[in-house]
Amino acid sequence: MIKSMTGFGSKEAQLAFLGKVSIELRSTNHKFLECVFHLPNGFLSLEDRIKKEIENKLKRGRVTCAINISGPQCSKVYINKALLKNYITGLKGIKKDFGLKEELNLNTLIHLPGVLSLEENRICASSLWLPLKSLLNAALEELVKMRLKEGAALRVFLKNKADSLNKGLIAVKVSFKKAAEKKLKGISSDEEKASFLKGTDITEEMERLSFHARNFKSKLSKNVPVGKELDFIAQEMQREANTMAAKSFDASVSAKVVQMKSQIEKIREQVQNIE
Numbered sequence: 001m002i003k004s005m006t007g008f009g010s011k012e013a014q015l016a017f018l019g020k021v022s023i024e025l026r027s028t029n030h031k032f033l034e035c036v037f038h039l040p041n042g043f044l045s046l047e048d049r050i051k052k053e054i055e056n057k058l059k060r061g062r063v064t065c066a067i068n069i070s071g072p073q074c075s076k077v078y079i080n081k082a083l084l085k086n087y088i089t090g091l092k093g094i095k096k097d098f099g100l101k102e103e104l105n106l107n108t109l110i111h112l113p114g115v116l117s118l119e120e121n122r123i124c125a126s127s128l129w130l131p132l133k134s135l136l137n138a139a140l141e142e143l144v145k146m147r148l149k150e151g152a153a154l155r156v157f158l159k160n161k162a163d164s165l166n167k168g169l170i171a172v173k174v175s176f177k178k179a180a181e182k183k184l185k186g187i188s189s190d191e192e193k194a195s196f197l198k199g200t201d202i203t204e205e206m207e208r209l210s211f212h213a214r215n216f217k218s219k220l221s222k223n224v225p226v227g228k229e230l231d232f233i234a235q236e237m238q239r240e241a242n243t244m245a246a247k248s249f250d251a252s253v254s255a256k257v258v259q260m261k262s263q264i265e266k267i268r269e270q271v272q273n274i275e
Contacts (some may be wrong), residue, residue, distance in 0.1 A: 001148060001151060001152070001153035001155075001223055002152065002154055002155040002158075002220060002226070002274055002275075003144075003147045003148055003150075003151040003225070003274065003275040004028065004146075004147045004148075004149075004150030004151045004154055004273050004274065004275070005027060005029045005030065005060055005061040005147065005227070005273055005274065005275050006027060006028055006061075006126065006147070006150060006273060007025075007026075007027050007143045007144070007146035007147040008024075008025065008026050008027075008142075008143060008146060008148065009025045009140060009141070009142030009143030009144075009145075010022065010023065010024040010025065010139055010142065010153070011023055011136075011138040011139040011142065012133070012135075013135050015128060015131050015132070015135075016128075016131075017193045018069055019069060019070055020050065020070045020129060021067065021068070021069050021132070021135065021269070022067070022068045022070075023064045023065070023066070023067050023132075023135055023136055023139045024062050024064075024065075024068075024139070024142060025054075025063060025064070025065055025066075025142075026063070026064045026066075027058065027061040027063045027064075027141045027143060027147070027194050028061060028062050028084075029062070029272060030060060030061050030062035031060070032060060033054075033055065033058060033059060033060055033061060033063070034061075034062045034063070035050075035051050035054055035063050035064075035065065036062065036063070036064045036065070037050065037062070037064075037065050037066075038065070038066040038147045039065075039067050039069070040067060040068070040069050043067060046129060048066060049129060049133070050136060053133065053136055053137060053274070054140065056194070057140045057143075057144055058140075058143075058194075058275070059225045059275055060133065060225060060227060060275045061275065062196070063230065064155050065136075067132075067148060073131065075115060077117075078116070078117050079115065079116060079207075080114055080115055080116075080117070083114050084109060084113060085110050085187065087115070088104065088109070091104055092104075095246065096207055108122065108129060119128055119228040146206075147275070150273075151274065151275070154274060156269060157221050157270060158216075158220060158230075158267060158271070159217060159220055161263050161266060161267050161270075162213050162216050162217040162220075162267070163217075164263050165209075165213050165215075165237070165260060165263050165264065166213050166268075168256060168260045168263065169209060169210055169213065169260065171256050172202075172244070172253060172256045172257060172260065173206055174252050175249070175250065175253045175256055176202060176206075179199075179249070179250035179252065179253055180197070180200070181194065183200075183249065183250075184196070184197075184221045184275055199247065200247050200248070200249045201247070202243070202247050202248070202270075203243045204245050205240045205241075205244045205247070206240075206244070208236075208240050209237055209240040209241060209244070209260075212233050212236050212240065215233055215269075216230060216233045216234065216237070225275045226274065227271060227272075227274035227275050230271040231268070231271045231272065231274075234264060234267050234268045234271055235268070236262070237264050237267070238264045238265070238268065241257060241260050241261045241264055243263070244260075245257045245258065245261065258272065
């Protein structure tokens with residue numbers, strides 16, 4: 001089934017020792033799969049595991065994963081007492097050597113480099129991987145559902161455009177045949193007729209465009225990521241339509257080719273959003 005690359009999924013749950021944990025996933029268009037993380041302190045060690053879970057479900061798109069915690073945290077305040085003792089000893093020495101009278105106060109001491117820090121409890125984050133993984137996959141399922149829903153709408157849109165393109169191509173064939181026959185009647189020399197057809201015959205281009213349109217439509221039913229293939233086919237369709245427009249000698253044919261080019265351009269815009 002066709003998947004869009006844009007979507008959103010979120011889940012939250014109460015996890016032991018952490019409090020309320022929420023996971024938000026947002027995906028946008030991208031040529032490849034790119035993951036961007038916004039994780040709480042102590043969760044960086046889980047980044048690779050989270051990325052693998054995302055890779056199991058998605059093949060393309062820029063995915064932003066944000067994990068937020070409200071409640072008890074997996075980190076605690078660490079006081080480097082040995083360093084603090086050295087600071088105090090050194091500062092007292094400075095006071096004595098220079099005859100300073102200013103007293104040491106707690107506010108000054110705790111702001112000295114290295115005295116206070118947040119100590120990450122990595123074991124806590126690691127031990128919570130299984131419930132966190134379950135929550136992550138629930139958010140991923142929601143994201144995938146949205147991408148599938150948008151993909152289904154894109155499939156209908158692209159199928160309709162492919163059908164319109166085929167109808168337009170039939171109209172171009174009829175108009176070209178009539179215009180060519182009319183033009184050839186006014187040319188008496190076989191050499192001139194051959195020269196005219198060489199520069200204006202778009203039969204091959206129409207056949208190739210017809211093939212690309214059928215191929216494009218068939219890819220819409222595939223159950224694998226086809227975004228890159230559809231983009232390539234759309235480029236080829238545009239190439240053939242451009243050649244047809246360049247060769248056109250009749251206003252009626254030109255008008256119909258321009259309409260087809262417009263359809264192809266709309267197709268190209270939308271396939272950029274397909275996984």
